[in-house]
Amino acid sequence: MSFRALLWALGLLVAALFAASLLIGPAGLSPSDSLAALIAGRGEAAALVMREIRLPRAILGALVGASLGLSGAALQGYLRNPLAEPGLIGVSSSAALGAVIALQTGLAGAFALALPLMALAGALIAVLILLGLAGPRGGALTLILAGIALSALAGALTSLVLNLSPNPYAAAEIVFWMMGSLTDRSFTHVWLALPLTLIGWALILPLVRGLDALTLGEDAAAALGVRLARLRVTLVVGVAACVGAGVAVAGAIGFVGLIVPHLLRPLVGARPGRLLPASALGGAALLLAADIAVRLIVPERDLKLGVLTAIVGAPLFLHLIYKTRAAQ
Amino acid sequence: MTGLTLSHITVRRGPCPVVDDLSLALGPGECVGLIGPNGAGKTTLLRAALGLLPHAGTSSLARLAPARRARIAAWLPQMREIAWPVSVATLVALGRTPHLAAGGPSDADRQAVAAALDRMELSGFAPRIATRLSGGEQARVLIARALAQEAPILLADEPIAGLDPAHQISTMALFADLAREGRLVVTALHDLGLAARYCTRLVMLDRGRLVADGAPKDVLTEANLAHVFGVRAYQADTPDGPVFQPVEVVR
Numbered sequence: 001m002s003f004r005a006l007l008w009a010l011g012l013l014v015a016a017l018f019a020a021s022l023l024i025g026p027a028g029l030s031p032s033d034s035l036a037a038l039i040a041g042r043g044e045a046a047a048l049v050m051r052e053i054r055l056p057r058a059i060l061g062a063l064v065g066a067s068l069g070l071s072g073a074a075l076q077g078y079l080r081n082p083l084a085e086p087g088l089i090g091v092s093s094s095a096a097l098g099a100v101i102a103l104q105t106g107l108a109g110a111f112a113l114a115l116p117l118m119a120l121a122g123a124l125i126a127v128l129i130l131l132g133l134a135g136p137r138g139g140a141l142t143l144i145l146a147g148i149a150l151s152a153l154a155g156a157l158t159s160l161v162l163n164l165s166p167n168p169y170a171a172a173e174i175v176f177w178m179m180g181s182l183t184d185r186s187f188t189h190v191w192l193a194l195p196l197t198l199i200g201w202a203l204i205l206p207l208v209r210g211l212d213a214l215t216l217g218e219d220a221a222a223a224l225g226v227r228l229a230r231l232r233v234t235l236v237v238g239v240a241a242c243v244g245a246g247v248a249v250a251g252a253i254g255f256v257g258l259i260v261p262h263l264l265r266p267l268v269g270a271r272p273g274r275l276l277p278a279s280a281l282g283g284a285a286l287l288l289a290a291d292i293a294v295r296l297i298v299p300e301r302d303l304k305l306g307v308l309t310a311i312v313g314a315p316l317f318l319h320l321i322y323k324t325r326a327a328q
Numbered sequence: 329m330t331g332l333t334l335s336h337i338t339v340r341r342g343p344c345p346v347v348d349d350l351s352l353a354l355g356p357g358e359c360v361g362l363i364g365p366n367g368a369g370k371t372t373l374l375r376a377a378l379g380l381l382p383h384a385g386t387s388s389l390a391r392l393a394p395a396r397r398a399r400i401a402a403w404l405p406q407m408r409e410i411a412w413p414v415s416v417a418t419l420v421a422l423g424r425t426p427h428l429a430a431g432g433p434s435d436a437d438r439q440a441v442a443a444a445l446d447r448m449e450l451s452g453f454a455p456r457i458a459t460r461l462s463g464g465e466q467a468r469v470l471i472a473r474a475l476a477q478e479a480p481i482l483l484a485d486e487p488i489a490g491l492d493p494a495h496q497i498s499t500m501a502l503f504a505d506l507a508r509e510g511r512l513v514v515t516a517l518h519d520l521g522l523a524a525r526y527c528t529r530l531v532m533l534d535r536g537r538l539v540a541d542g543a544p545k546d547v548l549t550e551a552n553l554a555h556v557f558g559v560r561a562y563q564a565d566t567p568d569g570p571v572f573q574p575v576e577v578v579r
Contacts (some may be wrong), residue, residue, distance in 0.1 A: 080411035213425050216473065217409030222380050224425040224477075225398030270412040 003274055006267055010281035014062060017288035021058035022050065024295055056187045061291045062284040063190075063197050065243035066184075068185070069283020070276060072257025073264075074204045077211035077272030078235050081143055082262060083320060086243045087254030089143060090150030091126045095240075096178050097154040097161075097246035098122025103160050103174055116192050120244030126150055127236045180251035180306020182291050189249040200242025205233050208273030215272060251297045253306045255313020256283050256290075262320065330400055330480045331355040331512055336385035338393035339369075339376045346372045348536040349385070351485055354514060354529075356480065361523035362516040364533035365557055370516040371406060373533065374483050389481070398426035406485035406516075408470055410458050416469050417454040419463060422461060423432055423476030444476035448522075449503060464491045471499060484515040488522065500526040520561070524548055524572040532556060544570065554575035554578050565579075 010043055022038065023031045027049045034050055041047025068086060075084040081174050102108040102118035133146040158178070165171040210231045213221040222228050244254070260282040268274035287305075290312075294303040332354045339347040347369040354360055356395070362370045376383040378401060379390030384577065389401050410419060423444065424437040445451050447466045453461070458469055471487055482503070488496045496519065503513045504526045517523045522531060530547040532540040534556045539548040545563075553559055557577040564571050 082408075110531045144330065183490060209425055209428065213413045213422055215409075215414060215419065216422055216470070217405060218406055219375070219380060219405040219410070220409070222394070223378055223401070223403035223405075223490065225395040225423070227394055228426070265412075269418060271418060272412060 003020055003278075006278060007281065008286060010224070010278060013285045014281055014288065015294065017285055018058050018062055018199055018252060021061060021288050021292055022054050024292055025049070025054055026295075026299060026304060041244070043138035051234045052186060056185050056190050057291070058288065060182050060193065060249060061186050061288045063193060064246040064253065065256060065284040065287025066280040067197055067200060067246045067283070068253065068256040068287065069260040069279035070201060071239045071243050072283070072304060073261040073272070073275045073279035074211065074235055075239060075257070076261050077207075077214065077275065078232070080217075081109070083144055083256065083258070083317075083324070084267075085258035086123075086239060087252060087256070088151075088258055088317070089126075089130055090148030091123050091239065091243050092247050092252040092254060093151045093154040093158070094126030095119040095123035095184040095244045096252045097158045098244070099248050100158050100161050100178070102173055104170075105175075112192065115195055116245050116248035117250035120240055122154070123244035123247070124236065126154070127240050127269075131232065131236060147274050159301055176305075177251050178305070179304035180253035180309070181251055181302070181304045183295075183302055185249060193245040196241045196245035197277060200238045200240075200245065203238030203241065205280075207231060207235060207238075207251060207275060208276060211276070212273040213272060251304075251306055253287070253309055253310045255317065256286055258320070259313055259316055260286055262316070331388070332401075332481060332514070333388040334373075334377055334385070334388075337373065337376055337387060338384040339372050339381055340384075341413075345536050347376060347383070350533075350536070350538050352387075352531065352538070352541070355507065355514050356510050357507055357528075358512055359504050359528045360512070360514045361527035361530045361534065362514060363523055363530055363547075364539075367535075368432055368533040368556075369536040369572070370533055371534075373484050374403075374485055374514065374516060378483065379411060398477070400479055401481040401483060402474040402479040404471060404474045404482070404484040404487050406489075408463075408467055410466060410470075410552060413457045413459045415454065416445070416456050416458050416461070416472075417441060418471055419458045419470045420476050423473040423478075426477065439475045440478050444472040447475055448472040450502075450528060451497070464495065467491055468495060468499070480510075481512045485511070486516050486518065488517070488519065489558075498523060504528075519549060520557075520574065521572045524563075524570050548572060 023034050033046055037046035038050040072085045076082055097114055098118035099119050102114045107114040129150060139212055162171045162174060210226045211223045211227045218228060250295055261279045264278045264282050265275060268278050290308050291305055294305055294308050297303060335348060337347055337350045338345055350373060364370055375381045377387045377389055379387065391398055421441050424433060424440060427437060445454060448471055450468060450472055456465060467490055474482060478528055488499050491499060500522045500577045503515060507513050507528060527544055530544050532547050532552060541550050553561055558577055559574040560573045560576050560578050561572055
């Protein structure tokens with residue numbers, strides 16, 4: 001399959017899953033009623049369900065999924081390590097810590113953008129620490145160890161904030177939020193996440209040639225005219241922006257950034273540059289599909305999206321580690 | 329065509345100079361062998377010349393903007409890294425990075441890749457997965473990548489280490505050909521025999537300093553070999569050209 005055909009196929013898949021996400025829900029509307037309400041409705045219940053609940057949910061699913069897929073592919077390309085992933089290496093949990101601090105201190109209530117900005121700050125600090133500790137030549141082990149340490153620290157600090165929280169109900173709510181979900185999100189969330197998400201994509205997507213050249217290692221890439229320092233900063237800020245924005249509205253959703261590049265890599269001839277747009281589309285498709293699945297598996301209970309992706313993703317991660325070990 | 333001028337290059341690691349106040353002028357048409365024992369500063373000198381390392385002094389290449397420099401000099405690092413299981417054709421095409429137009433590879437790019445594969449006798453390898461090749465084959469693919477860059481200057485760090493004898497000879501012959509075509513080839517080498525046969529000029533380094541510079545027979549003198557490498561060598565002019573073989577350690 002040519003690269004263009006692959007992008008078209010993934011694009012169509014995203015479109016189909018986006019439509020399915022709009023048509024599936026507890027309100028039990030028929031597909032034709034749903035679409036009529038979405039397009040021509042005038043304030044009746046069906047139109048409200050479609051426009052205020054399902055549409056933002058589907059949009060966020062696509063946005064967050066694309067961010068995770070893109071960030072995973074970009075981090076893997078830069079670190080030349082197939083185990084890099086924003087969730088696994090502590091970026092998502094650090095963003096969540098930032099968001100929890102914003103929620104607990106009331107900053108988020110006082111100033112709407114405080115939530116995504118604090119999540120962004122958390123993600124930014126995490127990526128900087130990771131690059132400093134593991135670096136591009138640190139190898140898989142250093143990266144994963146640094147990621148585990150960072151996740152543990154961010155988790156512990158999050159627990160501390162919850163521990164000291166005076167209001168147990170608010171704490172429980174935050175715990176649920178952290179599991180990662182797209183349930184009951186509104187357009188407020190879309191507008192909150194959209195600007196930073198787009199900035200992140202705009203920073204990461206032009207890195208195609210630099211990431212391709214890095215296949216030959218840093219020295220060769222630099223000699224091919226790639227400005228590595230600039231590439232690193234762009235990547236860090238880009239990943240932090242779109243992952244931070246995603247975590248701010250959807251909580252920490254793990255493993256999407258790991259699975260999607262892994263599945264798509266053989267289809268793009270392993271070229272790290274081509275993997276970027278493919279993984280963005282693949283991530284959107286996967287998260288939309290997972291969000292449909294949580295609604296279908298146990299419709300009466302609110303199964304969290306992040307729980308599902310972790311249950312599917314963690315075994316795959318184990319498989320990857322096993323394969324990496326076998327290759328050494 | 330373009331040469332390479334280094335003046336008073338000094339690179340320090342901590343307080344110790346790894347390359348110490350080294351000046352060289354290399355011109356087009358030369359195939360220069362950079363020789364010296366382990367730790368003499370060969371790699372450091374090449375990287376500083378490209379501007380990949382902070383250094384004192386000036387290098388005509390390091391002064392250029394990275395994108396422009398990449399069209400003038402190709403660099404073949406000692407570390408042979410192929411991070412992803414891409415095809416040989418894709419890997420060699422990475423050498424075209426400095427030339428790529430916004431729209432993607434042009435006919436000239438494709439021709440350069442095909443010519444580079446051809447010169448390294450790798451034409452049949454184009455669709456193979458680079459990471460699944462043997463170490464020596466990977467080394468040749470990476471040399472093809474540097475050739476595809478079509479730069480007037482080629483800097484290579486131990487490019488023939490790990491190749492079989494036939495490919496060591498053909499690669500050195502290729503470098504000599506590139507020089508005859510008017511390019512400047514600078515290659516760090518440990519095989520003094522091949523250096524003596526194929527290089528037009530040798531630059532001998534010891535502990536970061538320039539010890540000798542000139543035609544192979546003027547550089548590979550008994551005194552220099554004993555002093556810098558600690559070896560004695562058998563040398564002869566034969567109908568097959570100069571033969572050079574280190575035979576014993578003298579320190």
